[in-house]
Amino acid sequence: xxxxxxxxxxxxxxxxxxxxxxxxxxxxxxxxxxxxxxxxxxxxxxxxxxxxxxxxxxxxxxxxxxxxxxxxxxxxxxxxxxxxxxxxxxxxxxxxxxxxxxxxxxxxxxxxxxxxxxxxxxxxxxxxxxxxxxxxxxxxxxxxxxxxxxxxxxxxxxxxxxxxxxxxxxxxxxxxxxxxxxxxxxxxxxxxxxxxxxxxxxxxxxxxxxxxxxxxxx
Numbered sequence: 001x002x003x004x005x006x007x008x009x010x011x012x013x014x015x016x017x018x019x020x021x022x023x024x025x026x027x028x029x030x031x032x033x034x035x036x037x038x039x040x041x042x043x044x045x046x047x048x049x050x051x052x053x054x055x056x057x058x059x060x061x062x063x064x065x066x067x068x069x070x071x072x073x074x075x076x077x078x079x080x081x082x083x084x085x086x087x088x089x090x091x092x093x094x095x096x097x098x099x100x101x102x103x104x105x106x107x108x109x110x111x112x113x114x115x116x117x118x119x120x121x122x123x124x125x126x127x128x129x130x131x132x133x134x135x136x137x138x139x140x141x142x143x144x145x146x147x148x149x150x151x152x153x154x155x156x157x158x159x160x161x162x163x164x165x166x167x168x169x170x171x172x173x174x175x176x177x178x179x180x181x182x183x184x185x186x187x188x189x190x191x192x193x194x195x196x197x198x199x200x201x202x203x204x205x206x207x208x209x210x211x212x213x214x215x216x217x218x
Contacts, residue, residue, distance in 0.1 A: 002180070004057075005021060007055060007056035009054055017046070019055065024181065026178055029171040034186070040156045040186075044153045044182075047182055048070065050069075050070060060072070060073075071149075073149070074149045076140060077156070084127045087126050089126060090119065090130055091114065093127050094110045094113050097139075097145070098142070113142075132163075136154065136157050140170060154183045155184050157183065163192070164192045
C-alpha cells in the first residue's frame with residue numbers, strides 16, 4: 001500500500017495546514033514534522049482519508065478512494081479525535097479496541113492481550129497515566145488487530161513526553177512487519193531522532209514532511 005498526499009492544505013491560504021506533500025508505504029516508517037496545536041491532527045485526518053483537504057490530492061495505490069483509506073489506515077491517538085478518554089483504564093481501552101476489531105472483549109481476552117504485550121501491571125491505571133512508550137505500543141498493537149488495517153497514522157506521540165527514540169523504534173518495527181507507518185510529531189522529536197537515526201530528519205521548514213526509511217532494522 002502506498003498513500004500519497006500532494007500539495008494538500010487546509011484553511012484559507014493554508015492557515016490551518018500549509019501546502020504539504022508526503023507519502024508513506026508498506027514496509028517503511030515516515031516521520032512528518034508538524035507544529036502547532038491543530039496541524040498534526042488535521043494532517044493525520046487527511047492522511048487517513050477522514051478529512052478532505054481544501055487543496056491538493058490524496059491517493060491510495062494511485063487512485064482516489066477515501067473509503068479504502070479509512071478501512072486500511074488507522075488513525076492513532078489523534079487529540080480530540082481518536083485519543084482514548086483520559087479517565088478510561090488501560091483494560092477498558094483494550095476491551096473497547098478488541099470489540100472494534102471484532103474479537104472477544106471479555107475480561108479473560110483483555111487480560112490475555114495485556115499479558116501478551118507485557119502490560120498487565122498497568123491494566124487498572126487510567127490510560128492518561130500510562131508511560132508514553134507503553135501507551136504508543138498498546139494503541140498501535142491494538143489497532144493492527146482490526147481487519148484490513150495495513151497502515152497506521154500516529155499523531156503527536158511527543159505530547160505525552162518520554163524519549164522520542166522509543167516510540168520511533170516502535171514505528172520502525174511495525175514497518176518491518178509490513179505496515180505502512182506515518183508518525184506526525186514536532187521539531188524537538190525530529191532533532192532527537194536526527195541525533196542517532198540512520199536517515200536524518202531534514203532541517204528545512206517546520207512543516208516540511210520528511211520520510212525516514214530503514215528496512216533492515218536490528
